[in-house]
Amino acid sequence: MLTTGNEILAVANDHGFAVPAFNISSYSMLHAVVDVCEQKRSPHIIAIHPDELAHTRADMLSSVIRIAHESSIPTAIHLDHGGSYEQVLWAIQCGFTSVMIDKSFVSFEENVVETRRVVEAAHAVGLSVEAELGTIGVSDQYGETGSEEILYTNPDDAVRFIEATGADSLAIAIGTRHGLYPSSVKPALRLDLLEGIKSRLPIPLVLHGGSNNSDTEIAGAVRGGINKINISSDIKSAYFTRMREVLQDVHLREPNVIEPPCEEALKVCAAQKIDLFESAGKADLY
16 A cells, blocks of 8 residues: 555554654565565555665666555655755656655755755645754764764754744654664663654654664654654665575575575564564554
């Protein structure tokens, strides 16, 4: 069941759970995510970052859309970290049902202007927009971008930003980092800050970069009002760690032999996230 970001997140916001947004970069990963969400009856978002889209190519999107239509589970297809107005327009034309414009690295004023421009275009065709305020940290230079220093989201700024832009959901910075954390980094979420934002801004809030945060912290974030959590590094790490093990057998060469064990490893990781986010069984609410 193909849905928009608004349709899928409104229910999560009303019922106090978080929808997993799984970043995929191959058909194998896509099918693993869809299968486990069907098994767990979990609404979900297929998220594709521009770098992932460059790898899969836009032609793959027609298959993602078809699979979402055929699924019995609410599914949105989301452009993750769109970098420009033009890129978001292209994504809308390609069939994404949810888009993100990420102008968190520019001034507050410029972020407002660019986000409002995207919102006007997306809302004109009935689609939802995620924006970002504050800056997520980055653990390495491999994968999604971030900042060496986390710039926490200010609750007052968050209210002003949504009032000025009309964005439907907001990715906030409360202490997470993109990528897998090195052993020297001790992640800690500002759940007090989340509480302050949600109490003043009761829209769906989004958490990026939650890999390696403790389950206790993530569960606390869900209880505190996070309604969408992006999962990329964790499922990819599970997938490719298993692939390295499988390829110890140097005679293997067929994808239909190599990839299924990797898909199973991804499913185990994704299922644990679904349970943690309290989204298992929530498809029945739609």
